[in-house]
Amino acid sequence: MTAVTQGATPLVAVEGLAVRYRGSPEVLREIRFSVAAGDTVGICGESGSGKSTLLRALLGLVPIARGTVRWHGRELAGFRAADWSRLRRCAQLVFQDPFASLDPRMRIAAILAEPLDVHRSDLDRPARQARVAAQLTRVGLDANVLTRFPHELSGGQCQRVGIARAMILEPEVLVCDEPVSALDVSIQAQIIGLLATLQREAGTTLILVSHNLAVVRRLCRRVIVMQGGRIVEEGEAKDVLSAPRHAYTRQLLASIPEVPRSPPVAQGS
């Protein structure tokens, strides 16, 4: 990517996108939006509204029925092998299920080194190991997890590994599909904090799917609301979430069960 193409061209731009799975009606229709480099975008909406499908379409993992997806102005349809390889490197994924997303037969050290082995053969072994160690520290894991297998870790630790693996290539964009919804509430807050810190420090673009609006509000500047395969509302999170225009967004906001706020007390003695 040259500096010239980066300026005004969005990192990723979607136009008139429609997707259908084999034998199904269209699950995405007339999707149009773009994400600027360094921006943070949350996608929310009801179950089955097409959020995960949209992420797959962005990454070229489902066939596109109509419309275009462009990365740095270049259309996915015209991608060659080198473009795919670059996309696989610059866009990294974090999934909902922390266990299922890690290879159960591999030790954590190998899981973390794998992306470097594939994409950074220019680095020698000690350099790769140093990166693994540094990444581990950044996500708040102890070096003793390196020799363990995924099933020997807790859900929160696995999700930290998943995030470390995704960030190890210093991707331009981190794509997260419900990264905290399978975790305990106390662990959710840790992972949300971690994602916020990593995003801020590295300036990584963040595209995050979450049905939890409070999570989106924490991590994203912009929000896209989906219903029935369409985008029904889009805008800055602070506007959409405080003054929603679409009836569905209002319903979504009204559905959040929140506890009355308790007055702060001093923790620690």
Added chain:
Amino acid sequence: MPSIPAPLLELRRFFVRFRAGGDSIEAVAGVTLTVARGECIGIVGESGAGKSQLLLAPFRLAASRAEVGGEAMLAGQDLLALEERALDRIRGAHVGFVFQDPMSTLTPHRTIGAQLVEVLEHHGRARGASARASAQALLARAGIDAPARRIGQYPHELSGGQRQRVAIALALACEPELLIADEPTTALDVTVQAGILAMLDGEKHTGRLAIALVSHDFGVVSRLAQRVYVMYAGRIVEQGPTDVLTRSPAHPYTAALLACIPRMDDPLEMPLEAIPGQPPDPRALPTGCAFHPRCPRADERCRTEVPVLAPGGARAVACHHPLRS
């Protein structure tokens, strides 16, 4: 003078132990809990805290190799002494169960109508045409649209939210006195969840149904429950009226659980107050107060002495240094 009615469900010093390899795991360590008729209680805590074991083991729905003890009474009957046949009558007829995954109570290859009719007939509530009519009425009551058509459908033809409504209809078919709902909305999206919580709230307001609601989400519990039990590592660490606990928690864990939930009115410049560390491994519980490795107030006493649940006003709290007394 009216006497205080006996609770519907009463657990005293109730415990559930497992043997896993050479380890002995105490999933529930001496819990005392009551549910009055028509009351909704909530049980909150992280995964592995023992919430499900606490409510399922009294009805022998816990893992088969569990050792269960203490006292468990339902409407004055000793559940632990009952024979399997008697317990079967209680499960379904007097106590209904709903789980996170509706398919754990629904059968995939039978129509919804057939499953409802079967429950009604099994417990001798209705037969034939009258059972079919009741089945349809139950679906309507559970908020299922077009019940006449749904009755002939299979579970896979319904959305996740509709399936959960059917599972609730099935649990309520015999008009039980108690509904045990274990994370009933955790797998659902928030608008569907709101619908189901409203429906359960409606059932509660008939005054005939008591609900014991298990959830890791304080928001869900506070929507329905009048009283909350907060559970950590197999023990109740705080209990009391929902609004007392949510507005002024006394146990550091209760406070931490409330503070770590992202909210729509959080000041964004403040980071979320995450609870450090993770829930303890039940095979290697910390000494003293099990929460001490994660607690900002922990001191030497906390590391050595198990705090007991001590009543104070409307609440009870198990902590050496509560935030309020």
